[in-house]
Amino acid sequence: xxxxxxxxxxxxxxxxxxxxxxxxxxxxxxxxxxxxxxxxxxxxxxxxxxxxxxxxxxxxxxxxxxxxxxxxxxxxxxxxxxxxxxxxxxxxxxxxxxxxxxxxxxxxxxxxxxxxxxxxxxxxxxxxxxxxxxxxxxxxxxxxxxxxxxxxxxxxxxxxxxxxxxxxxxxxxxxxxxxxxxxxxxxxxxxxxxxxxxxxxxxxxxxxxxxxxxxxxxxxxxxxxxxxxxxxxxxxxxxxxxxxxxxxxxxxxxxxxxxxxxxxxxxxxxxxxxxxxxxxxxxxxxxxxxxxxxxxxxxxxxxxxxxxxxxxxxxxxxxxxxxxxxxxxxxxxxxxxxxxxxxxxxxxxxxxxxxxxxxxxxxxxxxxxxxxxxxxxxxxxxxxxxxxxxxxxxxxxxxxxxxxxxxxxxxxxxxxxxxxxxxxxxxxxxxxxxxxxxxxxxxxxxxxxxxxxxxxxxxxxxxxxxxxxxxxxxxxxxxxxxxxxxxxxxxxxxxxxxxxxxxxxxxxxxxxxxxxxxxxxxxxxxxxxxxxxxxxxxxxxxxxxxxxxxxxxxxxxxxxxxxxxxxxxxxxxxxxxxxxxxxxxxxxxxxxxxxxxxxxxxxxxxxxxxxxxxxxxxxxxxxxxxxxxxxxxxxxxxxxxxxxxxxxxxxxxxxxxxxxxxxxxxxxxxxxxxxxxxxxxxxxxxxxxxxxxxxxxxxxxxxxxxxxxxxxxxxxxxxxxxxxxxxxxxxxxxxxxxxxxxxxxxxxxxxxxxxxxxxxxxxxxxxxxxxxxxxxxxxxxxxxxxxxxxxxxxxxxxxxxxxxxxxxxxxxxxxxxxxxxxxxxxxxxxxxxxxxxxxxxxxxxxxxxxxxxxxxxxxxxxxxxxxxxxxxxxxxx
Numbered sequence: 001x002x003x004x005x006x007x008x009x010x011x012x013x014x015x016x017x018x019x020x021x022x023x024x025x026x027x028x029x030x031x032x033x034x035x036x037x038x039x040x041x042x043x044x045x046x047x048x049x050x051x052x053x054x055x056x057x058x059x060x061x062x063x064x065x066x067x068x069x070x071x072x073x074x075x076x077x078x079x080x081x082x083x084x085x086x087x088x089x090x091x092x093x094x095x096x097x098x099x100x101x102x103x104x105x106x107x108x109x110x111x112x113x114x115x116x117x118x119x120x121x122x123x124x125x126x127x128x129x130x131x132x133x134x135x136x137x138x139x140x141x142x143x144x145x146x147x148x149x150x151x152x153x154x155x156x157x158x159x160x161x162x163x164x165x166x167x168x169x170x171x172x173x174x175x176x177x178x179x180x181x182x183x184x185x186x187x188x189x190x191x192x193x194x195x196x197x198x199x200x201x202x203x204x205x206x207x208x209x210x211x212x213x214x215x216x217x218x219x220x221x222x223x224x225x226x227x228x229x230x231x232x233x234x235x236x237x238x239x240x241x242x243x244x245x246x247x248x249x250x251x252x253x254x255x256x257x258x259x260x261x262x263x264x265x266x267x268x269x270x271x272x273x274x275x276x277x278x279x280x281x282x283x284x285x286x287x288x289x290x291x292x293x294x295x296x297x298x299x300x301x302x303x304x305x306x307x308x309x310x311x312x313x314x315x316x317x318x319x320x321x322x323x324x325x326x327x328x329x330x331x332x333x334x335x336x337x338x339x340x341x342x343x344x345x346x347x348x349x350x351x352x353x354x355x356x357x358x359x360x361x362x363x364x365x366x367x368x369x370x371x372x373x374x375x376x377x378x379x380x381x382x383x384x385x386x387x388x389x390x391x392x393x394x395x396x397x398x399x400x401x402x403x404x405x406x407x408x409x410x411x412x413x414x415x416x417x418x419x420x421x422x423x424x425x426x427x428x429x430x431x432x433x434x435x436x437x438x439x440x441x442x443x444x445x446x447x448x449x450x451x452x453x454x455x456x457x458x459x460x461x462x463x464x465x466x467x468x469x470x471x472x473x474x475x476x477x478x479x480x481x482x483x484x485x486x487x488x489x490x491x492x493x494x495x496x497x498x499x500x501x502x503x504x505x506x507x508x509x510x511x512x513x514x515x516x517x518x519x520x521x522x523x524x525x526x527x528x529x530x531x532x533x534x535x536x537x538x539x540x541x542x543x544x545x546x547x548x549x550x551x552x553x554x555x556x557x558x559x560x561x562x563x564x565x566x567x568x569x570x571x572x573x574x575x576x577x578x579x580x581x582x583x584x585x586x587x588x589x590x591x592x593x594x595x596x597x598x599x600x601x602x603x604x605x606x607x608x609x610x611x612x613x614x615x616x617x618x619x620x621x622x623x624x625x626x627x628x629x630x631x632x633x634x635x636x637x638x639x640x641x642x643x644x645x646x647x648x649x650x651x652x653x654x655x656x657x658x659x660x661x662x663x664x665x666x667x668x669x670x671x672x673x674x675x676x677x678x679x680x681x682x683x684x685x686x687x688x689x690x691x692x693x694x695x696x697x698x699x700x701x702x703x704x705x706x707x708x709x710x711x712x713x714x715x716x717x718x719x720x721x722x723x724x725x726x727x728x729x730x731x732x733x734x735x736x737x738x739x740x741x742x743x744x745x746x747x748x749x750x751x752x753x754x755x756x757x758x759x760x761x762x763x764x765x766x767x768x769x770x771x772x773x774x775x776x777x778x779x780x781x782x783x784x785x786x787x788x789x790x791x792x793x794x795x796x797x798x799x800x801x802x803x804x805x806x807x808x809x810x811x812x813x814x815x816x817x818x819x820x821x822x823x824x825x826x827x828x829x830x831x832x833x834x835x836x837x838x839x840x841x842x843x844x845x846x847x848x849x850x851x852x853x854x855x856x857x858x859x860x861x862x863x864x865x866x867x868x869x870x871x872x873x874x875x876x877x
Contacts, residue, residue, distance in 0.1 A: 013477075013478070014421075014428070018420075018470065018474065021469075021470050031469055032268065033269070033270040034465050036269075039451075039455065041452060042451065042461075043333055045455070046332070048334060050336070050340055050391070050399075051399050054391050055089075055361045057343050057348055057364070063369070066346040067346060070372055074098075079191075080348065081195055083351070084348060084363065085194065085198075090297065091198075091259075092198045093290055093365065094198060094365045095387050096365065096366065098249045098250055099247045099248070099250065100250070101250060102184055121172060192253055196258060199258055199290065199294060204245075204247075204262050211244065213242060213244045216243075216244075216282050217245065221251070228288055232312075240279060240327045241326060243280050245282075246287075248260070261291075261293045263276075263390055264280065267376075267377070271377055273384075275328050275330055277289060278321065280327070289393075291393040291396075292316075296316055297362070299316075299317075308327075314327060319400075322403070324405070332459060342388075364390055365387070368387065403455070404459065405460070405462070416464055417466065420443070423443070424470075424474040436478075447465070448465065450462065451463065497523070498524045501521070501524050505518075505520030505521045509537060514540055517537060526560040531564050535557070535567070542570075550574045558571065605687075607624040607633060607676075609622050610622070610625060619637045619638040620636075621637075622634070622637065631675075632690045633675060633689070634690045637685045660674060660686050666725055670718065670750060671724070671751050672688050672750045672752045689750075691741045691743070694741070695738050696740045699742075708841075708874070709875070715796060716868055719863040722796065722863075725789075726792070735751075735796050735799060736775075736776045779822055779851050789859060794850075797847075797856075798810075800848070801830060804837065806833070810828075844863075844867060847866075
């Protein structure tokens, strides 16, 4: 029975733990990340649907490839604005900044020529005493001092009754046309004015800590139209964010905008964005965020409908927004993979997507392409473009999905901390160990569960993670003191630790994580029962051909007993085999490699591995032998568990054997024969006919090309083999020189890897790449469409082109450029590389490389007949 003094000591210890924990929460941000994780989990559990009134038009990689490098001419943005406005969207929120003028280099000289021509016209018409009107555009920075880059004043000559000199009249017209076509800022301003729905972006600069804030500089005259007009001063101190300066859109744009806002997302201490500022103070005025003004406009409201009380609530008409006294709101981040429809800027500009799609929509325009702006870390995505974050926050305001913090949240958290502290000090010390653990777990689940429930079901945030952490750490500290600092407690803890490590080790072993299992077993004291466990672990390592690791287990067991079962014999065998048969699982290797030098030859199924022949994209190829019948075979292997994610592994295994069976049914003199397929220790293999010779890759080099007649004969044989396979409903999908074996002495041709490429046609490897060779792929295969035998004929046409010239018909400096050319451009004229190529060969290649499958050869037999007919023409012509 415990004494009163021991209870007092435990209570004092608990008090020290509570005070220390609370001191750490006030002086460090370490525990804030735990609160953030629970908050993010609650948001993911809340199943809210985003507003269908929001559409995103993205300046994406496709737009950059199609239009050119960023930044674009504002003429592009002007055409886009006009095109989109024709569809009558409710608002166009453009997050691109327009702070600086964009002046065509020629405009500087045109602005100098205009006054000179005006003076010459006046002099020509006898108006020498009539001075021209000069309009000097203000510099962008408001400084009246001219610089070399300042546009020259635009001079407008008075109207003359008649110009005597026709050359001056022509020159004047040319200058007017040049001004009209080259003044891209005016084009965009006209498009914004005509639209009447464009909302532009400003950018505010916050002061550094302790920095004094003065009055802002260079505020444009139009900005008073975009300030929040309804400000109620309730006598409380102003708690809102205060900026020291701002960048505004140019006057020519801002004066025609429907509204102006800003975006400011505030990351927490763990770097995750969970908050946004809805308004900000600059000088004596308040300005709305883009999300606030966008939501208001979508509800047919204006700035006049926004009501702000200093240090108090923010309202949109009669709706009180869940922002704090500083105007900070917590948007709801929708958990769908693609919560908002995102269209390409280029598709809208080119008319591929009709503008009518956006009728009455709230359209957000911004960049998502790589390298254009920073990405935000949000609760649902580690890489969120700012325009997508804006869509989340705007939808939250439109649908009332923003996270609110009730008025009672703070005192609720404080009360919970007080209760937990009292529990640790006065209740837990009096409870038995098991009862205390149960009560603590219930309280812990109640804290986390309440916070998650309120977030997921009511979108209310009550931070209870800190009390939960106090409970967990306090209980752990009390338990540690109670049991680990006594002799009995130490012995019990050691026993419990050993049993825990043993159970964890067995669990890891059952999951195939043998290294982790061995690590846990080594933390257990060695006895007869552990020797049995370690012996089974060593056998598992041997089954996986990891003899170097089985050797380590046997060496560890030898420290307890040198005569346990057959450990001495197995230890010696492992020493021999650790350099003989190794299945490597090193990260980055295409798959495990069987190293066959040594005293024993490894087996795959019934085949004995003799040596390695080579490596390919699918895995390693070995030369093997069937000991029962003496047949030599080539064995292709693939570590399916390394190439596929766990959730895809079962389907990949089924496809592997189904496609191997299909390929094994092909019986043609020009198709390699499949003998067997199987799987051993997660290593799938296919045993096939062993072929002499080499593949055709070496004959694609310009200095090592085969004779043309021979090339036509080889390709005709391949076409006939493909025709036979296609009639059996088998599509190769990876025709290339590397998959064609050629034996020069007998001129034998064999097509290999039939059906193997299909194994991964709907899955991705761990590196994210689809197996295949893009240089030889057909346009429909690159686009992911369903393919048939005509796709193989396109690849065969590419190979014919390369065997004749040593060049590929489609080349690019990057994968994206190569794929674009295959899908959209005609191949390089073959006569560029071989001027004397027969016209019939040119016709065959052009037909095989048609983008439209219906315009290619009907089948492989048709392809082969054309090649043979052309070969005869070449012989007799």
